[in-house]
Amino acid sequence: MGWNYLWLELGILHHIYDNRRGEGMGWYSSATTIAMALGPVMGIWVTDSYSYNTLCLFAILLSIAALIFASSVKTPYQNxxxxxxxxxxxxxxxxxxxxxxxxxxxxxxxxx
Structure with a gap:
């Protein structure tokens, strides 16, 4: 899991413009912190209200949505x-x- 996080962070860092890198990493860090706070709460809520199968389906749907949003990001080529x-x-x-x-x-x- 740690390796995945490292490569994700390096990929995001590569796509941020050099003059806005501090701001971009700030937004990325804030989003990561919010996700770590809300993820367990949402997971417990889904398993308490529904089931583990619903939790897996919810995770798959969120992953597909993330892939769709990530594929829509257009950045210019930086040599x-x-x-x-x-x-x-x-x-x-x-x-x-x-x-x-x-x-x-x-x-x-x-x-x-």
Whole structure:
């Protein structure tokens, strides 16, 4: 699940204009926070009021709606230079290095 979230976030980040990246990531973070707050509430409400089959059907319908909305997004092609691609690779490498180090340090402390 975490990998899916990472690739989704990188895909969204790629489609945001450079001069509006802060605003775009703010909207994305707000939407993610709202979804994490409302998702469990809606799931419990659907399973209490109906059934797990209805919950699965509801999730499938929401996924189809999300695919339709996502396919309607049109963004112009942004040609990235080799220097920008190298910078992105360096930043992602640094990200995964810090992630691995933090996991290596936190796992023994948490007991997992």
């Amino acid at each position: 990235k230079t080799k220097q920008e691609i190298r910078k992105l690779n360096l930043n992602s490498g640094l990200f995964f290095l810090v992630l691995a180090a933090s996991l290596a340090l936190s796992r023994p402390l948490s007991g997992k």
